[in-house]
Amino acid sequence: MNNQQALQKTFEHARTYFPSLGNSYKGRPVLFFDNSAGAQVSQFVIDRVMDYYIHRNAQKGTIFARTVQMQQTIVEARQLAADLIGATDHTEIAFGQNATNFFHLFAHHLGRDLHEGDHIVITEADHHANVNPWMELTERGIHVHLWHVDEQGNLDFDHYKELLALKPKIIAAGWASNATGTIHDMKRITKMAHEAGALVVADGVQAASHLTMDVNAAGVDFAAFSTYKIFGPHMGFGYVNRDRLERLEGWCIQKELEKDSYFFEVGSQNHEGIEGFIGSMEYLTQLTKDAEGNGLTLDGTPLANSCSTRKEIAGAMHFAHLYEQQLTDHFLAKLAEVEGVVLYGKTAEQSDERLPVFSFNIAGIETDTLGCALNDAGIEARTGNYLAINLMKRLAVPFGGNALRISLVHYNTVGEIDRFFNILEKVLKELNTYVHQ
Numbered sequence: 001m002n003n004q005q006a007l008q009k010t011f012e013h014a015r016t017y018f019p020s021l022g023n024s025y026k027g028r029p030v031l032f033f034d035n036s037a038g039a040q041v042s043q044f045v046i047d048r049v050m051d052y053y054i055h056r057n058a059q060k061g062t063i064f065a066r067t068v069q070m071q072q073t074i075v076e077a078r079q080l081a082a083d084l085i086g087a088t089d090h091t092e093i094a095f096g097q098n099a100t101n102f103f104h105l106f107a108h109h110l111g112r113d114l115h116e117g118d119h120i121v122i123t124e125a126d127h128h129a130n131v132n133p134w135m136e137l138t139e140r141g142i143h144v145h146l147w148h149v150d151e152q153g154n155l156d157f158d159h160y161k162e163l164l165a166l167k168p169k170i171i172a173a174g175w176a177s178n179a180t181g182t183i184h185d186m187k188r189i190t191k192m193a194h195e196a197g198a199l200v201v202a203d204g205v206q207a208a209s210h211l212t213m214d215v216n217a218a219g220v221d222f223a224a225f226s227t228y229k230i231f232g233p234h235m236g237f238g239y240v241n242r243d244r245l246e247r248l249e250g251w252c253i254q255k256e257l258e259k260d261s262y263f264f265e266v267g268s269q270n271h272e273g274i275e276g277f278i279g280s281m282e283y284l285t286q287l288t289k290d291a292e293g294n295g296l297t298l299d300g301t302p303l304a305n306s307c308s309t310r311k312e313i314a315g316a317m318h319f320a321h322l323y324e325q326q327l328t329d330h331f332l333a334k335l336a337e338v339e340g341v342v343l344y345g346k347t348a349e350q351s352d353e354r355l356p357v358f359s360f361n362i363a364g365i366e367t368d369t370l371g372c373a374l375n376d377a378g379i380e381a382r383t384g385n386y387l388a389i390n391l392m393k394r395l396a397v398p399f400g401g402n403a404l405r406i407s408l409v410h411y412n413t414v415g416e417i418d419r420f421f422n423i424l425e426k427v428l429k430e431l432n433t434y435v436h437q
C-alpha cells in the first residue's frame with residue numbers, strides 16, 4: 001500500500017466512527033458539506049458525555065470524590081487542548097462558551113490597557129467574531145484599521161507594513177479564512193507584529209479542524225478555537241501565552257474567586273461539553289493509531305520529537321491535512337469543468353495554500369436559488385457570507401456578497417465529491433431550463 005492508499009484507507013474508515021454520517025433525506029444519503037460551520041461528532045464524544053452524566057456530574061468547590069474527579073477531568077481536558085494546539089501546558093488554556101465570546105473577553109481585557117488615540121488592526125479577511133469586539137473599542141477613541149486583501153482575498157502585506165508603521169498595540173487576524181479556505185501565514189504576521197511592538201490575537205477556529213496547530217511556533221499571543229468545529233461539542237477554548245498575560249497592566253486574574261479557574265474561565269462551565277471534548281481528542285488519538293497501523297509515519301515532521309500525547313492528537317491533523325489535499329485537488333479539478341463557475345480564493349495551482357473549503361457562484365444563477373435546489377437534493381451546504389462579511393462583500397460583488405460554500409473535512413470522500421458533481425449537473429440543467437422559460 002503506498003501513502004496515498006494508506007491515507008484513503010485511514011480516512012474512509014474514519015467515517016465509521018461518526019454515527020450521524022449515515023443520515024438520509026428523502027430516502028437518499030445526505031452529503032454533509034457544512035463542516036466549516038460545525039463538524040459532526042464521533043462515538044467517542046457521545047460515550048464521554050454519557051459517562052460524565054453517569055459518573056462525574058458535579059459542581060466545583062467541594063472535596064467529595066465526584067467533584068474531585070470532575071475537576072481533574074477539566075484539567076485533563078485543558079492539557080489535551082494544549083497538546084492539540086502546541087501550547088506550553090494546560091495553564092495557557094481556558095474553556096468557555098465559544099470563540100466569539102473569547103474575542104469579546106480578549107478585547108475587553110486587552111482594551112483596559114489601551115488609551116484614546118491607540119491603534120488596532122483587524123483584517124478584511126476575518127469572520128466578524130474577530131472584528132466586532134475590536135470595533136466596539138472605537139467608542140473610547142481607539143482607532144481600528146482594516147488590513148486589506150487583494151482581489152483574490154489574500155492579505156496584502158504591503159498594506160500591513162503601512163499599518164504597522166502606526167505602531168498598533170494589537171493585531172487581530174485569522175489563521176485561515178472560513179470563506180475561501182485560504183491559509184494565512186501566521187508566523188509572518190506575528191513576527192512583523194512583534195517587531196512593531198504589537199500583540200497578536202489569532203482566530204484559530206477554521207485552521208484547527210484541518211491543520212496541525214502550533215501556537216508556540218507561530219508566536220501568537222492570544223487565540224480562540226471552537227471545539228464544535230474540531231469534532232467536539234458546542235463550546236470554545238481560548239489560548240493565552242502566559243508571559244503576555246502576566247505583563248498586562250489592567251489584567252485582574254480571578255484566582256481569588258475560583259481556585260480552579262484559569263484566567264477567562266469564570267463561573268460554572270459546560271462540564272459535559274468539556275468531557276465531550278476529551279472524547280474528540282480520543283478520536284484524534286485513534287485516527288493517529290489507525291494511520292500508523294496503515295503504515296503512515298510522522299518521521300521527518302516537526303511532531304516527531306513532541307511528547308507522546310501531542311504526537312497522538314496533532315498527528316491525526318497532520319495526516320488529515322495530507323488526505324484533505326487529495327480531496328481539494330479532486331474537488332477543484334471537477335469544479336473547473338462546471339460552466340460559468342466563479343471560485344473565490346486560491347486556485348487549483350495554489351491548492352497547497354488552502355483548506356478544502358470552497359466558495360463559489362455560477363454565473364447567471366442567484367446564490368440562494370442554487371443553494372435551495374442543492375439542499376432539496378440532500379446536500380447540506382450553506383449559502384451567504386458566513387459572517388466573513390467584509391471579505392465576501394469585496395469578492396462576490398455581482399452576487400451581493402453571497403456564495404455557495406462546500407466545506408469538507410477528513411471524513412468526506414472522493415466518492416461524495418463525485419456524487420455532489422453529478423447532483424450539481426442535474427440541478428444546473430433544471431435551473432437553466434427554469435431560467436430560460
Ligand SMILES: Cc1ncc(COP(=O)(O)O)c(C=O)c1O
Pocket residue numbers: 036037097098099100101127129130174176177178203205206225226227235236
Ligand atoms: C473563522 C471563524 N471564526 C470565528 C467563528 C465563530 O466561532 P464561535 O461560534 O465558536 O463563536 C467562526 C464560526 O463559523 C469562524 O468560522
